[in-house]
Amino acid sequence: MSSQRGGVPFETFSINELEERVNKLPNGKPRHPPIKLEDCELMRLVQYNCDVQGRKKEGVRQFVTCKPFWRYFRQCAGGLSVETTEWEWNRVAARELKDVTEEARKK
Numbered sequence: 001m002s003s004q005r006g007g008v009p010f011e012t013f014s015i016n017e018l019e020e021r022v023n024k025l026p027n028g029k030p031r032h033p034p035i036k037l038e039d040c041e042l043m044r045l046v047q048y049n050c051d052v053q054g055r056k057k058e059g060v061r062q063f064v065t066c067k068p069f070w071r072y073f074r075q076c077a078g079g080l081s082v083e084t085t086e087w088e089w090n091r092v093a094a095r096e097l098k099d100v101t102e103e104a105r106k107k
Contacts, residue, residue, distance in 0.1 A: 015086045022082055037084060038091075040074035047071060 013021060023031045050066040072088045073081050 015090055018082070018084065018087050022080070035076050035080065037074050037076070037082065037087070040076035040080075040082070042084075042088075043073045043075050043081075045071045045073065 019035075019037050022037065023034045025031055046068050047070075048066040048068055050064050053063040053065055054060060056062060070085070071083060072085045074084050075081050
């Protein structure tokens with residue numbers, strides 16, 4: 001599905017398609033050599049989501065509360081950087097499910 005945010009077109013797709021999408025160039029041709037995301041260096045960036053607490057009135061103090069959240073990227077050969085935050089969480093969940101399943105089989 002294509003959309004626009006701030007005048008910039010972008011396309012949304014399932015996180016399961018990420019590696020496939022990375023390996024297709026904008027012109028539709030396959031990337032050579034293909035990139036395997038798990039072979040790229042994992043990098044992390046911290047960002048903050050801040051909210052103003054309290055009302056803006058004379059004599060009333062306002063507080064800003066900020067909570068960190070992390071975005072994950074893979075830095076690949078040739079300078080390609082891909083945000084993989086959801087992809088990383090998906091991989092962790094799949095590994096944990098596999099571990100739980102293997103433990104249950106042992107019992």
